[in-house]
Amino acid sequence: MSVASKRPSPQDPSRIRRHVVFGTAVALGAGILLAPQAVAADKWGPGYLIPDSTGKPDTSHIGAYNVPGVDGVAYCADPELAGPDAADGYSSAQTVTSWTSKATGKTASAEDLARAAYVLGKYGQTKNDEQAAAVDAVVYTYLEAGSTYALPNGKRALERLGYPNVSPDAKKWATGYLNEAAMFAGPYKINIKPADEQLKAGAKTSVTLDVTSATGHKVPGVKLDLDVSGAAAGAASVTTNAEGVATVSLTPAEGGTVDFKALAKTLPASQLRSFTPTNAKAQRLVLAGGSSSAQAEIHLTTHSPKGGLIVTKTAADTKKPLAGVEFAVKDSAGKTVSTGTTDTNGTWKVDDLTPGTYTVHEVKAVEGYQLAADQQVTVTDGAKADVAVKDIKIPEQPKPKPRPVTIPVLPQTGA
Template sequence: MKRRITFSILFLTSILVFIGIFNLFGSSGSAYAATTTDTTPTSSISPTVTSPTTTTSPPVTSPTATTSNSTVSTTSTSPTDTQTKDITVAPTTSDQVASTTSTVAAPVTSTSTQTASATDTPVPVKEIPMKGNTAADASINSGAISPGDTTYVWSDYNVGYNWSIPDYVEINAGDTATFTIPDNINVTQKTTFDVKDPKGNVIGSFTILPGQKTGTLTFNDALENTTTGRVGTISFTAKGTSDSDENKDFILNKYGWINTTTAASTDTQASEGIPTSLTWNVAFNSASQDLTHVVLTDTIEPGQTFVRNSVRANYGYMLNGKFISQGEIVPDSVELVGNQLIIKFSNVSSYVDLYYDTTVQNVSTDQINKWHDKTTITADQISSEAEHTIEWGGAGTGEGAKGSIIFTKLNSVTNSPISGAVFEIRNSAGKVIQEGLTTNEKGIIEADDLAPGDYVIVETQVPDGYEPSANYEWPFTIVEGENDPVLLTGFDKPFPEEPGTGEEIVYKVDSADNQALVGAEFKLLDAEGNVVASPLKTDAQGILDMSDLAPGQYSLVEITAPEGYELNSTPIAFEVIAGKTASVYVKDVKLPTDGSLTVLKVDSETKKPLAGATFNILDSTGKVVKTGLTTDEKGQIVVDALPDGSYTLVETTAPEGYDDLKDPIAFTITAGKATSVTVPDEESEVVPPEPPVQPEEPDEDDDNVVEPSEPEPEPQPVPEPEKPSVTTPGKTPSGTIDKDTSGYGKLPQTGNDKDTVLEIVGLILSFVLMMSVISYRKLQH
């Protein structure tokens, strides 16, 4: 009792201590969490910025075309001046776009080409005297318009020059030449473009600024080594200068211009003067007729995209050849069907001036770009059509007198061509003008763009296997006026081959498909079996190149086969001959990837093959990979193509008369090898018959004693088979009547009543004993 009380006190004390510790740490954790909570406030300030948008549309002069009020077809050549009250949409002359490109054919004598980029205010190093660069030399629209003719602000004009530089005038990088613009040409946009020779090499750049009457060609160093034949062209597009119009009435007029005012200020293309959008102007009914059911159909050609919601129009009248706007007029409908823009008005009784915009794509800076647009008008009273083409860009050609050289490099012993020799060309002053010239597989170098004068071609790098030449310079002269190239030949002397050595090349391949095998290792033995070199390994192409071998007999032995192949350790004999190269192919056979299994089922004693046994094969994971395998009359099962790995053999059905195999048999399959498993089986044990029950002796006091009949002879025991199974015989029931040997039939045996009484008494005693034990245990507890 004391022990129980002590234990209870200790147990309660432990519980109280544990509760105290838990409360202590719990409160500390809460305090820590409170002190580390992030309570930093978040402040968000979103300033409001107002960006006003200012749209400025410069005024445009809309030309008129002389037409009658009847149904006619006209082509517009000059628009009318446009002035608006509410919306200014036509550009002034300062906002219209002029663009140029030019290409000059001039020789290049240096492989390093520099490009001089002209700025808005170029600072010339030296002004180059030039012919063909004055305003009087300019050709306007290929000579159709002279510098003194009237030109119009709404029309595009192509201005071209054919220039030349006098012979022997020195040209250095940064030198400039000035081109004068005719008085009847107005440049409305900055334009800069490269000037190129026929090969596409840049020799300089041309720049012209809005409102200026001169343009500047700035050279790089490409023409420094030229003295004659410096000619070229410059051409660009610009606008005219006159806004007067003598035409009074017209049915339909069409005009267009490059519009950069719609481009964003961050548009690099627009900021460099490259067009991004166009504005098209359609003017009709200058006589202010009453027109009904007016339909304008405008065809937008490829390379342009209509800007939606860009259609705007004003109505007004003509005054002294000028359009006076009286306000905005809104079309009844604007619809884009395919590439046709259809604009409808139900009634028109005034002069209408209409505009819309398109964006342009794939603008080239090396040629003249053209954008064409055609408009037709139909009404109940009239019909007409007009078209206009906007041009931008430029083009040019040129040529110069230059010489060339063809140099051939040969082997001095065999006269065979030598590739890989590197040269440079120097002028008479020793300046390198071309470098890094390398002979091709034919041993040839071709160098052109050489001005007349004296030169020397110098070998700067000798190919492997050749001696540096004592004479590594070859002089030559370019003669003015001669077009044929200068032909030169040079020789290099090869190093002599080292005597007394040879070479053997081994090719390691697959025996089936001759595929190169990487990673095979060999050892090289001499005639006495001494190791000369080891290990020698085949490269990524399956090649083993053994050079500088002394003449004699050798053998090559494979010591490591490529992965997945059988080792071929047979020595390969070969002979090395001085100055000769021999080769040999060594083939390896792939290792098999599967193995096979043979199962033999036999009697455990006689070793006789047993047919009819059935097996399953399981892999290392317990998965059945083969099932229903049955031994044949030879007691065998053969299984081919089993991958490497561990397996178990499980007998599912034993042969008739034999016990099933209790334990699975483990076995391992090795690639390329055959595995055999012998499975013995034991015969089933034979159970002997039950022996007869012996009769009991009769009670002597029983008056009804019947003499028992003579018992039948006891059967002889069956010989015990090898390892018989244990079988328990059934009980012989009481009251069995044996046969009456005297022929009077079977009689009941004496003593049966005694047996019944004894059984009842035994049951009563057992019950009493069991109850006594139970009572005793209760008393104990």
């Protein structure tokens, strides 16, 4: 963009570029580049004075701009219009919902707006010349897509980054920012995946979380604040690892519902903010910095542990099953909790028993058999305890032996 109307004079000390070196790590997609930080001394802000598109020296600027009354820097977004000095003032920052290029008349896609916001939010607030120039090139690439100002092949884009006084790192970083934004720009979605869809009261389980970008890539290094009711969580917050995944333990309370909520408050920006000039012939500015957020929640059902019994009734003498035998199950307090009768296979099944100790009591035996003694049995979560009951046949009473009958013989008498 042209800055000729406010061009510093050759004697202006602000023209002297003082390079102070600091250790600054700049993330570039797949790697980290450790670069010197060069603090710009020209009046516009971090970046470089370069020739304009006609070749006139030091009449354009690639980099960021210091905006009066704004904490931080902004970037020009209309490359063929006059610079900020011609604006006659700017409006307050407004969220951008649609952007149309004043150079091409084309409307930027929502995807490109989000990617520009990502780079501005993550890398735009800087005093580093190379970094500011790289962000400037990225902003034009997204807002002027397909034009001469757009990387990777736009003629003017390559010219602006190719001047001798512009560090080669600026182009390298711009390429890295474009690649990174393509993977990790928002809007964002939090995904919550429980290890178990149905929870058991008192049984520890785990929940896995990740945050995905607009293109579905898992985002590393995201802090998630957790709000959990109905269960004890292993942590109040977690941070996604290098693979973009975080895990937290969860121990549900007795019965009911577990409400699990996750909130990410410091994600990179996914919406642009811009300043509109009073003079329509001046460039609009887009503000660096900003952040976005995402949240999600799931609701899980907790069930209390349940078990059961399988009572098998057989005859002690024949080993055959006995049908029609009546039973009752009593809890540890002596209360009857279930009653039933054995089927043709000699079995009776009892379900939905809370883990604990129970007594199996035979109420009525089949004819010819004695009642069996009570049995105590322990029921555990999710299991059916086997109870084998054998009835002993009632012994037959011995038949009494007949007593001999003596018939007295009477003497015969004569007539």
